[in-house]
Amino acid sequence: MPQVRIVAKNFMDMVAVLPAMKLDKLYESTFICEAVLRSLPPLAKKYALQMLFIESPVTAKSFEEWVLPDGFSKHRVAIERLLQLRVFLETNDRKKETSYTMNPKFQSNMRKYLVQGGTLPREPMSLGVTVRLPTLEDLEAYAHKQWECFLLQLINSAQAQRLTNFSSSMIRVFQRGLLSSRENEAPRLTENGFQFLLMDTNAQLWYIIREYITTSEDRGIEPTDLISFLLELSFHSLGEAYNMNSLTDVQCKAIKDLADLGVVKLQQGRKESWFIPTKLASNLSISLSDSSSRRQGFVVVETNFRMYAYSTSKLHSEILRLFSRIEYQLPNLIVAAITKESLYTAFENGITADQIISFLQQNAHPRIVERVPTVPENVTDQIRLWETDRNRVEMIPSHIYEDFPSKEVFEGAADFAREVGGLLWEDSNKMRLIVRGELHQQMRDFLRRSK
Numbered sequence: 001m002p003q004v005r006i007v008a009k010n011f012m013d014m015v016a017v018l019p020a021m022k023l024d025k026l027y028e029s030t031f032i033c034e035a036v037l038r039s040l041p042p043l044a045k046k047y048a049l050q051m052l053f054i055e056s057p058v059t060a061k062s063f064e065e066w067v068l069p070d071g072f073s074k075h076r077v078a079i080e081r082l083l084q085l086r087v088f089l090e091t092n093d094r095k096k097e098t099s100y101t102m103n104p105k106f107q108s109n110m111r112k113y114l115v116q117g118g119t120l121p122r123e124p125m126s127l128g129v130t131v132r133l134p135t136l137e138d139l140e141a142y143a144h145k146q147w148e149c150f151l152l153q154l155i156n157s158a159q160a161q162r163l164t165n166f167s168s169s170m171i172r173v174f175q176r177g178l179l180s181s182r183e184n185e186a187p188r189l190t191e192n193g194f195q196f197l198l199m200d201t202n203a204q205l206w207y208i209i210r211e212y213i214t215t216s217e218d219r220g221i222e223p224t225d226l227i228s229f230l231l232e233l234s235f236h237s238l239g240e241a242y243n244m245n246s247l248t249d250v251q252c253k254a255i256k257d258l259a260d261l262g263v264v265k266l267q268q269g270r271k272e273s274w275f276i277p278t279k280l281a282s283n284l285s286i287s288l289s290d291s292s293s294r295r296q297g298f299v300v301v302e303t304n305f306r307m308y309a310y311s312t313s314k315l316h317s318e319i320l321r322l323f324s325r326i327e328y329q330l331p332n333l334i335v336a337a338i339t340k341e342s343l344y345t346a347f348e349n350g351i352t353a354d355q356i357i358s359f360l361q362q363n364a365h366p367r368i369v370e371r372v373p374t375v376p377e378n379v380t381d382q383i384r385l386w387e388t389d390r391n392r393v394e395m396i397p398s399h400i401y402e403d404f405p406s407k408e409v410f411e412g413a414a415d416f417a418r419e420v421g422g423l424l425w426e427d428s429n430k431m432r433l434i435v436r437g438e439l440h441q442q443m444r445d446f447l448r449r450s451k
Contacts, residue, residue: 012039014213014227016084022224023086027105030113031120035231036085037110043071044078048087048102052110057091057099120232124240131269133276136239139265143278146262147201148315154178154193155318169219170257173211191350197319198351198359202283208261209284221250229254233264233277234284241267241274297363301338303376309334310365322346323356338379343386353387397437398424401447404431409450416446 015023015036026032037048047066051058060079067075079100082088088100127133134142153166154174166174178193196207209230216226229251236242244266247255255275259266263284264275298316300308307324309316312332320326323346324336346356357380364374373380404410410431417423422439426432435443 012036012085014210016081018224018227020086024103024105026224026228027086027103027109029228030109031232031235032228033106033109034113035235036087036106040085040087041074041078041081043067043074044081044087047078047082048110051088051100051102052107052114054102057101060098060100063100120235122242122246124237125243125272125274129269129272130241130274131267133239133241133267134265139239139276139278142265143262143280146260147280148313150261151197151204151315152318154189155197155315166260167257169212169215169253170260172215172218173208176215177207177211189349194322194346194349194351195355197322198355200362201280205261205263205280205283212257221253225250226254230284233258233281236277236281238277238279238282241276244273244275297365297369299360299363300365300368301360301375301379303378305338305379305382307334307336307338307360309336319359322349323351338383340386343383344390347387347390353383356383396424398434399437399440399443401433401435401443402431407431409447412450413443413447417443 015026018026027036037045040048047063050066063079064072064075079088082100083090086103087106089103091099091101093099150166175187178190178196179187180190196204199207213223213226213230216223244252244255255264256266258264258281259275261280262278263280264277266275267273298309298311299320300310302308307320309320310333311317317326317329317334320334320336323342324338325342327335327337329335343353343356347353357375360375361373364371368374401413404413410428410433414423414426414428414433417433417435417439420439420442422436422443423433424436425434
């Protein structure tokens with residue numbers, strides 16, 4: 001079954017798979033070098049700092065002398081990461097002895113940074129120029145509202161006009177991974193789209209950003225330029241205003257797309273316009289394993305398969321509807337039931353039992369989050385059993401053949417179906433065959449020749 005795959009856990013995983021020339025181009029920016037250094041595992045960071053002022057190659061054996069015997073696993077991880085990101089370059093001498101040197105561009109820029117200091121390419125605007133900026137609480141509410149709006153538009157994708165609020169580049173991202181659209185038909189969620197809705201916010205953001213970068217070349221944008229800007233954006237101060245005039249044309253287009261998702265908020269003054277990074281922007285530099293970016297849970301699951309969701313969000317209601325039956329809603333409470341029928345609908349849409357269980361666990365209400373398990377075992381076991389029951393039976397289009405004129409014709413037809421891999425069942429006594437549906441025409445031709 002297809003799964004939504006998050007290839008990169010953070011920007012550095014995306015940087016690590018770039019071609020060597022593009023990666024070296026990124027290192028022309030002192031800021032990018034600083035960001036890469038920050039992202040390294042502790043031991044790798046230590047190696048990088050030790051190598052900053054060493055010009056000659058250092059042998060692999062020398063590096064191994066820097067760690068205790070019980071630290072070799074961390075040592076291998078550190079060296080592998082440094083080589084992936086081309087912070088270290090590997091060389092071999094005539095004796096086939098491995099040595100490491102530091103990437104010259106990375107080394108030069110980090111030396112300058114340590115000696116002279118480093119700043120972002122742009123400074124926040126003064127309060128005298130901007131109108132009243134939103135508070136951090138208002139900014140978080142705005143980002144939450146925009147992100148929920150985006151997810152609701154995906155859920156209601158059958159109504160094509162709802163997607164008109166998004167730019168053409170964002171719509172292409174949706175079409176690529178989350179929506180499918182046939183000629184003369186409204187867009188609909190793919191299996192990946194249904195699975196996407198059950199991810200936590202940080203994982204959802206990473207899926208969209210990854211697809212946005214992957215499709216950048218189709219829009220005539222160099223991926224390294226986009227990665228550089230998005231990485232830079234994640235280090236801007238939360239809630240500060242930054243002048244739009246300081247952005248390039250590529251960055252202006254990207255910032256408007258990101259505003260649709262709530263990553264930044266755009267404001268217009270009398271003469272100037274500016275963007276304000278939200279918490280979603282700072283999440284761009286956080287790994288998927290960092291749970292600090294996840295919102296407070298809201299779901300309570302009982303042993304009788306009923307769910308109580310303490311929420312006023314329409315989005316929460318629509319997501320729960322993907323795998324449960326909504327019984328009734330109050331202003332701040334959604335009451336639902338997990339049934340065999342509701343789960344079968346979810347399974348048909350490509351959602352797995354593990355994804356449903358993970359969603360319920362990650363969104364457990366604070367009152368039960370410390371309870372082990374947060375979701376009753378009889379509920380999780382039954383969800384998995386229903387999935388197993390459904391997958392135990394495979395639906396295969398087929399044709400039954402009977403009333404053969406002779407035993408010889410029957411046996412010849414059975415042998416032919418067996419040879420082409422299409423025979424599903426045979427009864428030699430009653431001379432009956434069941435063959436895969438796609439081989440029907442071939443079987444007809446064979447039987448015609450056998451008469």
